[in-house]
Amino acid sequence: MVITDCDLPGQAGEDVLRSAGLSVTRASCVTEEDVVEAARGATALVVQWAPVSSAVLDQLGSLRFVSRLGIGYDMIDVEAAAARGIAVANTPTYCVEEVASHTVAMLLALTRGLVGYDRAVRAGEWAPTQARPMAVRPSTTTVAVIGYGRIGALTAQHCRALGFRVLVHDPYVDADVIRHAGCQPVDLDEALSSADALTLHAPLTPRTRHLVNARTLAAVKPGAVIVNTCRGPLVDDAALVDALRSGRLSGAALDVYESEPLAPDHPLCGLDNVILTPHAAWYSPEALADLPVHAARNVVDFLAGRPVDSIVNGNRAPAG
DSSP states (O other): OEEOOOOSSSOHHHHHHHHTTOOOEEOOOOSHHHHHHHHTTOSEEEESSSOBOHHHHHTOTTOOEEEESSSOOTTBOHHHHHHTTOEEEOOTTTTHHHHHHHHHHHHHHHHTTHHHHHHHHHTTOOOTTOOSSOOOOGGGOEEEEEOOSHHHHHHHHHHHHTTOEEEEEOTTSOHHHHHHTTOEEOOHHHHHHHOSEEEEOOOOOTTTTTSBSHHHHHHSOTTEEEEEOSOGGGBOHHHHHHHHHHTSEEEEEESOOSSSSOOTTSGGGGOTTEEEOOSOTTOOHHHHHHHHHHHHHHHHHHHTTOOOTTBOSSOSSOOO
């Protein structure tokens, strides 16, 4: 059993694995070559950020299972794993509340101009009617939720509770499920053109990479704001900067970026109408404690022959 990489404190994951009788090695892999070197002979991996490509999988003949230390799994070639009989699972429930609440906090900060007000007061300016980027009434404001998984659904629920009108775009969710939750299912074009605020909750796939780009931003309602707490590469950073500078977007709040950590000289850092946080939406002390335990339990359950509900590339039952 190999933990390819992990920047979380403590060894709760190792403790779970060892208590199940598994032999555990913790590495610090960055490259594909690192993973191959560390994981030769491994039956299962726990992966945080290390790349697990088809080329890597080709050299790990004894591998049966990969557990992702987090929700997204774009660093793992899940189709290649499935083709080789290797199951891949994520940890989709450990921070749902945290990310949804962080999203709503960012949304409210933008739509009530909180950061702009704070900066103005500190600078000696007292101008309650000069909100930046906006100050809205929720009942007359439309939020579009792009992606209706666990976090998107909870974010939509929170927004409805605050009085916002909520649109949802997710081609993989039945429209009646969305309607039953009190939201309106729409296609992407309507979401872009109708929303005063957009919040992204889609997985990163070849289809969703740069979902927000120069073309889609040209279709956004003028003056809208955008929030991204899921995956940075859903957004073309250069196109986003252009839209913010031109006023096409009045603001953005970002927790994730195309390249992390965000460089201090990145153009986004020089814009006053942007709120930036350091990929922290997932964090709470409770989530930090839960994450490595959940990832390790995936491994233990799979190797013990118990079903793993979070397998993302095929049957949820254990292999062979």
